[in-house]
Amino acid sequence: MKKLLILLMFAVVLVSGCGQDNTESVYDKDEDQAGVDLNREHDGVRHGDGPNFTKDQDNGMTMTDQNPNLLNTDNENHHSFSQDVQKAKDVISDAGYEPGSIWINGGEMNVTAKLQGRVTRQDREDARKTLHNSLVKALPRYDIKVNID
CATH class of the missing domain: 3.30.70.1350 (Cation efflux protein, cytoplasmic domain)
Structure with a gap:
């Protein structure tokens, strides 16, 4: 009886995952919770100024320029x-x-x-x-x- 009860509970848990509503979300793809996100284009990449935007990522910055905790090993003025x-x-x-x-x-x-x-x-x-x-x-x-x- 215990085995049957455990098997039945396992089946209920397994089947309950299949009962999701797969319809579209309340928000469309171009909207967030506050409404339309004007910082996004259709490619999903944010544009503008700041550390996470594509404009700053293409300016030849290296990891030492982005993280102040890394040593600057490409500096010509360091002691050797x-x-x-x-x-x-x-x-x-x-x-x-x-x-x-x-x-x-x-x-x-x-x-x-x-x-x-x-x-x-x-x-x-x-x-x-x-x-x-x-x-x-x-x-x-x-x-x-x-x-x-």
């Missing part, structure tokens, strides 16, 4: 460590030395420059000091340590 390394290599080359390894660790930059030929200890120390001064002028944000090979 590779730019600092390249600047240090340029300073070393301009001073007449061959750039070696350059390491950045936090606020510290370790630079290695190579001298051409055999040099004395005094020449090596003078080269280290002049190169250090040039690098500090070019990259003042780092504590620079210069090694001469």
